[in-house]
Amino acid sequence: MNITEMGPGDRGTVAEVNCPPELKERLFSLRVRPGEEICLLKISFFRKTFLISAAGSRIALGKEVAECVNVCRA
Amino acid sequence: MRERLQGVEILLVGNPNAGKSTLFNALTGGNAKVGNWHGVTVGALEKEAKLGKFRAKVCDLPGIYSLEGMSMEEKGAARYVKAHENAFLLFVTECGALERILPLLSGLARDGKCALVLTKKRQFLRRGGSLDEETLRRELSLPVFCAEGLSRRALREKVANLIENEEVARSSADAGRGSVTAQRAKRYAQSLYGYRRPSEELSKTEKLLANGFVAIPLFFAALGLSFYITFAPGLLGDFLKTAIDKFFSEYLAGFAGKISSPVLRGFVCDGLLKSLGSVLCFLPQIALLFLFLLLMEESGFLSRLAMLTDGVFQKVGLSGRAMFSLLMGFGCSAAAIMTTRALDDKKIQKRVILCLPYISCSAKLPVYLTLSASFFQDPFLAVLLLYALGVGLSFAVALFLKREAPPFVMELAPLQIPRPGFLAKSLYFQIKQFIIKLGTVILAFFLASWLLSSFRWDFTYCAPDESILASVCGGLKYLFAPIGCCDWKIAYAALSGLVAKENVAGALSMFYGGFPYSAASAFAFAVFLLACSPCVSAIAASAKELGWRTALWNALMQTVSALLLSYLVYFLLTGGGIYLLLLLIPLFAALLIRKNKDEKIHGSKRGFSSKLHR
Numbered sequence: 001m002n003i004t005e006m007g008p009g010d011r012g013t014v015a016e017v018n019c020p021p022e023l024k025e026r027l028f029s030l031r032v033r034p035g036e037e038i039c040l041l042k043i044s045f046f047r048k049t050f051l052i053s054a055a056g057s058r059i060a061l062g063k064e065v066a067e068c069v070n071v072c073r074a
Numbered sequence: 075m076r077e078r079l080q081g082v083e084i085l086l087v088g089n090p091n092a093g094k095s096t097l098f099n100a101l102t103g104g105n106a107k108v109g110n111w112h113g114v115t116v117g118a119l120e121k122e123a124k125l126g127k128f129r130a131k132v133c134d135l136p137g138i139y140s141l142e143g144m145s146m147e148e149k150g151a152a153r154y155v156k157a158h159e160n161a162f163l164l165f166v167t168e169c170g171a172l173e174r175i176l177p178l179l180s181g182l183a184r185d186g187k188c189a190l191v192l193t194k195k196r197q198f199l200r201r202g203g204s205l206d207e208e209t210l211r212r213e214l215s216l217p218v219f220c221a222e223g224l225s226r227r228a229l230r231e232k233v234a235n236l237i238e239n240e241e242v243a244r245s246s247a248d249a250g251r252g253s254v255t256a257q258r259a260k261r262y263a264q265s266l267y268g269y270r271r272p273s274e275e276l277s278k279t280e281k282l283l284a285n286g287f288v289a290i291p292l293f294f295a296a297l298g299l300s301f302y303i304t305f306a307p308g309l310l311g312d313f314l315k316t317a318i319d320k321f322f323s324e325y326l327a328g329f330a331g332k333i334s335s336p337v338l339r340g341f342v343c344d345g346l347l348k349s350l351g352s353v354l355c356f357l358p359q360i361a362l363l364f365l366f367l368l369l370m371e372e373s374g375f376l377s378r379l380a381m382l383t384d385g386v387f388q389k390v391g392l393s394g395r396a397m398f399s400l401l402m403g404f405g406c407s408a409a410a411i412m413t414t415r416a417l418d419d420k421k422i423q424k425r426v427i428l429c430l431p432y433i434s435c436s437a438k439l440p441v442y443l444t445l446s447a448s449f450f451q452d453p454f455l456a457v458l459l460l461y462a463l464g465v466g467l468s469f470a471v472a473l474f475l476k477r478e479a480p481p482f483v484m485e486l487a488p489l490q491i492p493r494p495g496f497l498a499k500s501l502y503f504q505i506k507q508f509i510i511k512l513g514t515v516i517l518a519f520f521l522a523s524w525l526l527s528s529f530r531w532d533f534t535y536c537a538p539d540e541s542i543l544a545s546v547c548g549g550l551k552y553l554f555a556p557i558g559c560c561d562w563k564i565a566y567a568a569l570s571g572l573v574a575k576e577n578v579a580g581a582l583s584m585f586y587g588g589f590p591y592s593a594a595s596a597f598a599f600a601v602f603l604l605a606c607s608p609c610v611s612a613i614a615a616s617a618k619e620l621g622w623r624t625a626l627w628n629a630l631m632q633t634v635s636a637l638l639l640s641y642l643v644y645f646l647l648t649g650g651g652i653y654l655l656l657l658l659i660p661l662f663a664a665l666l667i668r669k670n671k672d673e674k675i676h677g678s679k680r681g682f683s684s685k686l687h688r
Contacts, residue, residue, distance in 0.1 A: 045382075049394070
């Protein structure tokens, strides 16, 4: 499943990131990369942005980006 | 005998919003812009500082997440570090983001020439994190210290000692082994001894401000309140403005009125007091608006707004990250244009730069308030209307230029109570900049305008309509004739806004005291100023990003379209709306009839029958 299929409070381990290389590099540098644990904190109204916690930081992802990140539920 | 100082170069490297600019200001005594947003610093900033026995060139770089960064400023910063191979690197990181700096350390560390500076430790500890500096020092094999709580003097001494000790260590190190620090950073990233991440849970305030149904109304309420306090009659902004206005127009003008020489009296009253006073009296209101912007940014609320409004920005081909630049546009267009470097690519940057002139900067405030007296009793509503119109136009332009919106990825700045000291310092800096601008560019313009509008070609004193300026600018009177102002002085005032927008208010005061035409003309004129090209500083900032040809072309197109828009607004306000309606109704009807005819011939593309007969 991807981040958009998680609910607030759900944890998961990133399995795969399917997006263009530059965007992938940005996500990796923010510790949203395979093997890292993330937690979905909040979904904005109309499910447009997803706020996650990764390596202690709060990262906001747009819906299209969140759909690119596949996670295994913890 | 004076000791000769050794030269050294220091680069401040780290993720965005780590505290590099704050450290830069502490080491150099500089005034680099700091803020609670990822992407405040957009270009390398250099300043000399005396650190112990070293004469250091300290360089503050934009934040980098990785060496192959996405944004233009990241790419520039990474290139800068690689180009300055002999520089001492200070890796600055907030304690909560230590894991993220490790790849940068591995990629850029230079044995004997780097150190790790930790910031925001109190916040990190409050959120349940823990960190042992000694362990970090040992594991990474490089100096580590926490900058939080250290005075400027202590910081300078610390950095000076570091450089001195590292110079000694480096000279005795075995250079052939490759970067030990880089290898250790990679190893440490696997284990993270002596480090515990802060809690992931959102605090109550964070939960509230991440909720769109709370945060968005809160933003509009705060905006409305700040406008109300700033512009409503009798409240703080209006009270201070009236006080300064009275000081110039009654007290100082009273003295100047006693000058016997008509030329000198004209110079002091018209050239100086009326024009300068008409701009300076708005300083309290400009300062209050700046304070609101500072509060938004420093509290961390701005990044939450950017997250919540990304959906809206996506509809017009932008992303929530443009929020920062657009909000900065309410302060200064030139500064806002520079912040667009933090955006992801040139195409989006260009679109945001094209939208920014429509966001009413603080320099337009004096002229809005001067004009609003002609068409609105309550300046609060008038200014609110003009600001809202500007934002609407900005979005309309973004929609017109719409392309695919960029992906939205953004780290949220921590929520914090704005520091009074920081607010006071930033406000003082903005006020100082305004007064310097008033005392130089604007004053020089007013003096030149007064001289040219008070003397004939034979240097005899005269009324403005007989002056040098009248003979040079007389032809401009037709420019605003379609809005009921067939007057070269109005056109001159409008064009003076190209130098600085404040000049418009000053020029109107110098020639008329206020705005002498009808309410419809005043509103149309305000619309022109809202939509026209920004000042030369903003055009220059735009040229730096897009090239002079593009910047000048954009400025010309904006001015021409602003003129046409002002003509349309005047036409609508003076009864032309009815004629427009009479024209549009048959047009719509014709379009509707044509559409129905086409559907009867070719069939509806979305009709239910097409689904059955597929």
